[in-house]
Amino acid sequence: MAPAEPARTHRVVRPPILYAGTPVILLSSLNGDGTPNLAPASSYWALGQMLALGLESDGQTLANLQERPQLTVSFPSPPLWPAVERIADLTGRADIPAAKAGRYTHHADKFAAAGLTPQASDLVAPPRVAECLLQLEAEVRRITPGVTGEYAIAEAEVVRVHADRRIVADGDHIDPLAWQPIVYSFRHYFGIGEPLGARGGAVPERVDATRVDADREPASTFDLVAWELEEAGGDSACWLASVCPECGAMREGDGPCQRCQADPPA
Numbered sequence: 001m002a003p004a005e006p007a008r009t010h011r012v013v014r015p016p017i018l019y020a021g022t023p024v025i026l027l028s029s030l031n032g033d034g035t036p037n038l039a040p041a042s043s044y045w046a047l048g049q050m051l052a053l054g055l056e057s058d059g060q061t062l063a064n065l066q067e068r069p070q071l072t073v074s075f076p077s078p079p080l081w082p083a084v085e086r087i088a089d090l091t092g093r094a095d096i097p098a099a100k101a102g103r104y105t106h107h108a109d110k111f112a113a114a115g116l117t118p119q120a121s122d123l124v125a126p127p128r129v130a131e132c133l134l135q136l137e138a139e140v141r142r143i144t145p146g147v148t149g150e151y152a153i154a155e156a157e158v159v160r161v162h163a164d165r166r167i168v169a170d171g172d173h174i175d176p177l178a179w180q181p182i183v184y185s186f187r188h189y190f191g192i193g194e195p196l197g198a199r200g201g202a203v204p205e206r207v208d209a210t211r212v213d214a215d216r217e218p219a220s221t222f223d224l225v226a227w228e229l230e231e232a233g234g235d236s237a238c239w240l241a242s243v244c245p246e247c248g249a250m251r252e253g254d255g256p257c258q259r260c261q262a263d264p265p266a
């Protein structure tokens with residue numbers, strides 16, 4: 001019997017981008033003068049200890065990896081999406097490529113532009129992003145030009161993984177209940193199940209540090225502290241005032257955060 005005519009539930013569309021939802025990563029590579037470059041990316045997958053990264057051909061990151069084949073891959077948690085967005089339209093290339101003219105500007109220190117802190121790596125030269133709970137050090141093993149010439153695929157071997165102790169379970173495992181990536185889906189940033197903001201839209205000056213949903217699993221360093229606190233039956237108001245809303249570190253005293261220098265919460 002001939003197959004039934006399918007219901008006409010779909011239409012043919014031509015979306016300009018096909019980012020259905022991959023984690024946002026921050027790639028740190030080394031410039032020729034020894035300074036680090038930081039770039040958001042999301043074309044990423046991992047198999048075993050190998051990573052495959054899709055990189056634009058005209059970016060500083062690819063140029064750096066071709067010359068100095070080491071990088072770090074740091075995974076920002078949802079509260080850090082504004083830091084990602086702050087450097088979304090910046091390039092480390094002093095000579096802005098034609099395709100980016102008018103939209104992108106050059107910035108030599110994207111760690112500073114993002115408000116993020118470089119943290120020395122153990123085995124590779126580029127620094128990690130201190131505020132990220134999950135960080136990989138990797139060596140590039142192969143770079144393959146893409147079909148269209150617009151991108152290349154870098155394959156890199158992870159040589160060391162750093163995980164904040166609060167997202168580690170059973171010795172060597174990342175606890176998915178404690179850890180959340182930012183998911184980049186059709187130019188919007190999401191936590192798992194929760195929209196954060198739109199690419200190119202308004203970016204809050206500061207993250208909302210007062211909102212804690214006690215019924216859901218911890219979604220960030222900030223939530224995690226609140227969650228641990230509730231588990232311990234503590235006084236949230238007392239502890240939460242000590243958590244930096246920008247980077248999630250526990251602050252000491254009443255002054256700026258010792259890690260990221262952000263002002264204390266109001």
Ligand SMILES: Cc1cc2nc3c(=O)[nH]c(=O)nc-3n(C[C@H](O)[C@H](O)[C@H](O)COP(=O)(O)O)c2cc1C
Binds near residue numbers: 024056091092093
């Ligand atoms: C959320 C997000 C995801 C991105 N994903 C990628 C990606 O997977 N690969 C890539 O090459 N560029 C990606 N970009 C664009 C680069 O970050 C951008 O072109 C940047 O200027 C590159 O910086 P660089 O020239 O200093 O390397 C992404 C940007 C954003 C904001």
